[in-house]
Amino acid sequence: MPRYALKVEYDGAPFSGWQRQKEHPSVQAAVEAALAKLERDVPSIAAAGRTDAGVHALGQVAHCDLAKDWDPFRLSEALNYHLKPAPVAIVDCAQVDEAFHARFSAVERQYLFRLVSRRAPLVHDRGNAWRVAQELDPDAMQAGADRLIGNHDFTTFRSTMCQADSPVKTLDELRVESLPYPGGTEYRFHVRARSFLHNQVRSFVGTLERVGAGAWTPDDVTAALEARDRAACGPVCPPEGLYLAAVRYPDDPFA
Structure with missing residues (x-):
């Protein structure tokens, strides 16, 4: 066949x-x-x-x-x-x-998360991005994201319903991009790894939003990671901003 x-x-x-x-x-x-x-x-x-x-x-x-x-x-x-x-x-x-x-x-999966910071509700992107009302510090979020890069036990950042055999994964990229957005700013989180745990990306973004808002510090992200305890994770953000952006193979079937 x-x-x-x-x-x-x-x-x-x-x-x-x-x-x-x-x-x-x-x-x-x-x-x-x-x-x-x-x-x-x-x-x-x-x-x-x-x-x-x-x-x-x-x-x-x-x-x-x-x-x-x-x-x-x-x-x-x-x-x-x-x-x-x-x-x-x-x-x-x-x-x-x-x-x-x-x-x-597949040898790599790439995710995109769209977070919009503005006071007004979203209209055209409603259901396609997560809106928060407060201003965020992109440099602080990137500093927190850098603490997660590499091979780690990501127990803190996976759902309790995750069925993966091991919580150990290698995170290749977690990059925060800032873009102008009408009435505010859009932050795009670019995430790459061979594979992911259940709710891992949404756990990352929810935690980093707290860093951007000033409620957490990058050191708090390190402490949460090292705790290897789901209770140490920040809030898990909603799903509407998350996109499976691309999947990479040794030989691109669509080339």
Whole structure:
């Protein structure tokens, strides 16, 4: 059966997350329903990451096995037709070797978190960014973020429901970018690692927001990390500002 890699973009607001669930809408179920319009008995698809409810994607990657030898462009066009009106789009498609696996072949995942600091409520970005009313210090947030770079036991920054075998991960990048925003400032957190723990990025951003607001210091971030205790974590921020931005493979299937 030919295997295809799909680059998927979606608005996570109406979904319970990527993973298929019996009683709640999911992105996986939406894509599989579109595939079922093209072929019967399509096996379950696999994705690079199981994003949570409300989390968005700019570059989620999934793979599927089909009976027919599809032209990748025609396959993406057909899927986008059948995905309407769900806020999901196949932005790229490629036929790949049967050894390719969207999850297990990935060597890096990149997340983006959008945080807007302004007094006025968000209008056009409502549901697509986290708004806080207070001003934030980006240099302090970056100083706190620098304490998290490297190989650490991230027990403090993972959900108690996390199913990962080990809390030890290597964080390659946690960079804070400041951008002008009408009536305030947008802070973009760029996060890179081979893999992540459940709620890890949202735990990072919620904690660093406290640093930016002056309630925490960078030393407090170090103390929280070294505590290896979930109770030492700062607030976990809401999901609407989080995006799975990209997934990297040894050989880019979409190149």
